[in-house]
Amino acid sequence: MPWPSTRRAESRDRILFSAERLFTKSGFDQVSIDQVMQDAGMTRGAFYAHFRSKQELYSEAILSAAWRMGAQHPTDVETLIRAYLSPEHLGQKKGSCPLAFLVSDIGQRDQPVRDSYTKVFSALATKVSGVPDAEPDAAALRALVLMVGGVAVARALNDPILVERVLAACREGALSETASVPI
Template sequence: MPWSPEHKQQTRDKILQSAAHLFTHNGFNKVSINQVMERAGLTRGAFYKHFNSKKELYSEAVVYGARRMTRDRLDREPDLDRILDLYLSEEHVNSVADACPLAFLVSDIALRDEESRQGYQQVLKGFIKRLAQSTGKDMETATIASILMVGGVALARAVDSPELIEQILNTAKAESKRQLLEAEDVVN
């Protein structure tokens, strides 16, 4: 008896969730299909029923992870000040669970194929648009804030100095809040 469409989707989601976590924390080259499937609690054979290649999985997992992160943060937390505090925090920079692929994969994605970069770009554009909609700000202001948010986390992850990490996060947070919470509303 074949699996139901719901079961197939649940299995696919398990694989994507596992892959999103592993790729976000380790990048493309340091993750194997076996690791993804083991973390998902599935066999390697199940992988090929859902994806043709690791490259295809990576591309879809980046989109899946970022959309999930955006949905969980922007849609469920109405307090933008709190979202910025959580996103631009040392806990997020050092996250072992809910890390943002936009920030954690910023350098890894540059080395990937066009399909993966297009997926990342699509998610980034969606993040900016969602940020603009949720704040009532124009796209330029939302883009500036997104650069500060994603760039702040990416830079903080790249350095070891606790003082510099704190300085980067505090500066990115203060300027993001200034842009999103204090800037004049302009409609594009």
């Protein structure tokens, strides 16, 4: 009996979902193809039916993670900023933002990976600007840098009180940058 026509797409999605979680948790160098495939419940051999390399998987996992998260983003800018710069976002075990969770890792990667990261950053900057299909202005870029940087720094800290203070300061700054954005 032949496999259902959706099986290939479902397998690829399982691989991407595992890669998203593992890469955002540990970065590129600490995750192997074997680990991704084991987490996806598949064999290493199946990997090459979907991806040519670990770098290609990494690049696509960044885009896939951003797409999944973007589908869950609140529609108004203030709520988006508050949710992004929250302890709940910081503590997520799945669906962590590749912008903040991989920021220090991306600069060490090849051009296609950096292109994926740039696409995700640009798309979120446009969303933060509050003006669909427009180039984000300086205020939206400042707000997004506060958001990504705030989460990246807070993730590295081990003092919960300081973590909340950093998140709160970045929320305040990002919200003040976008105060004139239509909601």
